[in-house]
Amino acid sequence: MPRTAPGSEPPYRRIAAEIRRRIDLGELRPGDPVPSARRITREHGVAIATATKVLALLRAEGLVLTRPGAGTVVAPGRTETHGTRRAAERAEPELSRERVVRSAIALADAGGLPAVSMRQIAADLDVATMSLYRHVRGRDELILTMADIALADAPLPAVQPAGWRARLELLAWAQWATYRRHRWLPHVISIARPQMMPHGMAHTEWALRATSGLGLDRQLRWHVAITLMAYVRGIATNLEMRAQAEQDTGLTDDQWVDRQEATLRQMIAAGGFSTMAALTAEGDVDLDLETVFEFGLRRLLDGCATLIERRPEDGVSPGR
Template sequence: MASKVRAVLSLSLIVETAIAVADEGGLEAVTMRGVGQRLNATGMALYRHVANREALIELMIDQVVEEFAYPADRPGHWREALRATARQDWRSYLAHPWMPAATATAKPPMGPNMLAAMEWSLAIFDGFGLSAAEKLYLLGVVNSYGQGLALSWVHGLPSRGEDREGAAEWWLANLPGEGDAGTGPRYPRLLEVTRSLGMSPASESYTEDEFEFGLQRVLDGIEVYLDRRG
């Protein structure tokens, strides 16, 4: 019986494989042993390239940040620049559903790509006379919005998330019915919203529509704040 061919281990291959494992099974599926098995290698062999699981996850995050890097040429207007950061982050969350939870921390991994992304983002507010705290808080508003929405869509769902039509069917199946004879539905507004969105021709793009709508409202709020600051 022919033995399996072992891949020549390298740090880049280990990180790439770990990302694939996380995309399929979530971050909890990423173990040194599991990644090693995917590569037909022992978990101990991986330690020659990466210190431990925590270090591997940091490298995974930094690789995804590079994959969805912000534009090399930053848009001149702060609103377009913030929109660019939010959209790239959102795309990374949908492509890698483990990313929102992995990055929702006050102590993010300090990889070179992550540091470059944070520096890029902070530069958006140059010239506004804002304090360092104000810059950080405004970025936090945008980042938290995208992370929170992404978590509501990808948490506990398959690797690529659940489609909007499936979610609408779930709501319709679980909402109480029309009520007793002669009475209206117990929750008419919920039924109206669920039915409307479930039957909408744009239902397949619902997550994108929801993200874009909310993002514009977040940016509207930041614009009011900046205008008041003068």
């Protein structure tokens, strides 16, 4: 892998600057697609991880956004000129805790948690590594703060909707959307050990308030809240693996399944999996992480509804 010469600009920053210049000059206008990670890889001769960091940096700056079905496009409302952009670059903001954490989040969004190191953050911010420790004590504190900031970027409404089910459903979808934006995040969140994250605790508070006034005891209310959040996190742990597989192969899940279909059918037939063979013969099934998540969430809330509709005198407990 080529190394960056001492004092030179990292390749991903150089490539991002070129795309930024095209946006500033109006060559790429709001809504226009920007080069994909694979196109950047081909045109600039860099690794896919470097190309992904280019797009992550531009997203962090608010220059681009990802639209389902359209890929990465120029964000709306880009009115800065090339001159004002260059002036902003000259007026580099002072190093702060937020800048350190935001840089770390951009690295994690691009390359997962293994990409986050104090040395790499320092290189991205063009500061000495030791200067970062004035703002965070170490990597463990940094990652916990990253998780809390990621949750803060997707705040829950100040007023809860009517009905316990609507409240819990809103919370689950909000968390799912956050995990999709930050695929590393579910690997940080702990269900077994409460973490000192104010914005994470706000999600727990929301879940507990959702079941207030229903006549449930504290055991049931805590179990409903934690089970719901554990379900969302559990499904979301697959998001990073899916993205990595797509990046490595250049194939979507559907494309990969299509290429493996013949081999899969042979394995089913050879292994004597008669039930799988019968269902497969009936036709294709719309089955992906999103449909699994939605199906499971509905069934989980159905189960909660059955539980909530039972009277306290029925002797309901979390283990029954």
